[in-house]
Amino acid sequence: MTSTDGEDDMADQSGIAGGAAGAQAPGGPGFGAQPPAGYGYPGGAVLPSGKATASMVLGILGLVLIPIILPIIALVLGVSAKRMADRGEGGGRGQAVAGIVMGWVGIAFALLGVTVATIQGISAM
Numbered sequence: 001m002t003s004t005d006g007e008d009d010m011a012d013q014s015g016i017a018g019g020a021a022g023a024q025a026p027g028g029p030g031f032g033a034q035p036p037a038g039y040g041y042p043g044g045a046v047l048p049s050g051k052a053t054a055s056m057v058l059g060i061l062g063l064v065l066i067p068i069i070l071p072i073i074a075l076v077l078g079v080s081a082k083r084m085a086d087r088g089e090g091g092g093r094g095q096a097v098a099g100i101v102m103g104w105v106g107i108a109f110a111l112l113g114v115t116v117a118t119i120q121g122i123s124a125m
Contacts, residue, residue, distance in 0.1 A: 076103075079096075
């Protein structure tokens with residue numbers, strides 16, 4: 001077949017709509033390509049320390065399971081992890097603060113429980 005200007009039309013064998021075999025995908029050049037090296041924050045994100053994670057987990061477990069021992073451990077680990085995070089030796093400051101708060105709440109619940117049990121024990125006599 002010939003076009004109106006006299007040139008022969010060749011069948012497109014690339015299978016891509018629009019003609020040329022080197023046609024780019026929608027979205028422009030580099031669509032789906034990896035970002036260049038150096039993209040993002042230098043050094044990556046700081047991971048939380050094990051102390052911070054342990055503090056938060058023990059704080060949660062102290063509120064649910066063992067309200068006398070675990071909150072004290074959560075409080076000690078949380079203070080230590082928060083100091084480490086403030087010095088820049090590790091991440092997880094938020095987890096450490098959560099462990100500190102839950103440690104204090106767990107200690108308060110334990111003291112409340114001991115107080116109520118003591119009052120009930122005295123009143124039963």
